[in-house]
Amino acid sequence: MVKDLTIIIGGGAAGLCAAISKGRRGESVIICEKTARVGKKILATGNGRCNLLNDDFSELHYNSNARDLVKSVFTHFGRAEITDFFKSLGLEIRSQEGRVFPVTNQAASVLKVLEIELGRLSIPVEYNFDCSGLSFSNDNITVMSKTGKAIECRKVVITGGGMTYPAFGSDGSTYEIARKIGHTIIQPVPSAVPLRTKDSLCHYLQGQKIFATVKSIINGKASNTIRGELLFTKYGLSGTCILDISEEISIAMNRLKKTDISVVIDMVPSKEKPELKNELERRRQAKWPEEEMLIGILPNEFSTALKDIFKKYDADTSINLIKERHFQITGTLGWNEAEFTAGGVSVDEVRPGTLESKLHKGVYFAGEVLDVDGERGGYNLGWAWASGYISGQTI
DSSP states (O other), X not given: OTTTOEEEEOOSHHHHHHHHXXXXXXXXXEEEOSSSSSOTTGGGGGGGTOOOEESSOOGGGBOGXXXXXXXXXXXXXXXXXXXXXHHHTTOOEEEETTEXXXXXXXXXXHHHHHHHHHHHTTOOEETTOOEEEEEEETTEXXXXXXXXXXXXXXEEEEOOOOSSSGGGTOSSHHHHHHHHTTOOEEEEEEESOOEEOOOHHHHHHTTOXXXXXXXXXXXXXXXXXXXXXXXXXSSEEESHHHHHHHHHHHIIIIISOOOOEEEEEESOTTSOHHHHHHHHHHHHHTTOOGGGTXXXXXXXXXXXXXXXXXXXXXXXXXXXXXXXXXXXXXXXXXXXXXXXXXXXXXXXXXXXXXXXXXXSTTEEEOGGGBSOOBOTTTHHHHHHHHHHHHHTSOO
């Protein structure tokens, strides 16, 4: 059995695709999953709807250092191939504003069709197999568990995910497996994660949502402006626009230890400064109360929270406190609140097109264990499907 056997470490999205890819080629494969079931993290994706991928499926939506590797995979297994793959499993899909979902709107449907295919291909799963490391002898690889169990094989695909949703088994343990066999690990940090700030406005407005534009300023350098939903919380800032700018901030704070970081928010992006200035001046001339100056422009709670900017009214200063409000960032939330992981096995140490380790023949990587992270909108799950399937295509 060792002659043709491949071990998949991790039964998440990438691991399941790798196993099916191998199984469809008639190769022997076993999934070694550390928890009591496969695909638990899939069930949590897309708020339970499973955002499978995106219509605009390009390497440009991933971290810049990984784009060449991502392109080498998508060239062979991109949006069309992923779509065909799921259709072959019997899953109907649909596109909604560029994001691709199962027509059932249930992540459980996605996991079920994958499990059915595992059964059809008679692919076994070793549950509660917490891998502790690999050893090499001639052309064979031994996969060892923390309980002492060992399985010999010819090839290994290391998936195992990143560090988000640790309760589902993604605790970063596969990084240590890779490190033990000589691979470089780019420090993992939480991405698509809410931000902490001690600004009193967040306390007054916690639970309030608005549409806003935001940009980060890190050591004096401004990022691109992002539009989306902004949510004020008791600890700081969240919402889609914050999640979309958080990766660069998280890397700067958690990996590079930078501290001069702020977020600039335009709370009224629907009005340019001159237009807003004229409207506020009209209201002031009409003797609107300070606590009502922003009624109809922002939710009512904002008028009360921002009333102080009208006590000693200076038009330009007041406008800037609405259109260019600076929030000093003190940190990010942790792995339980993050959607993705930024960091992982260095992409320079795997071969483009196959994802085989440059250090060890027969060892492959797929999914979030690599230093590949995409934007929100199905890109990270799309990478998991594509990289998993490609890692299973090698002979």
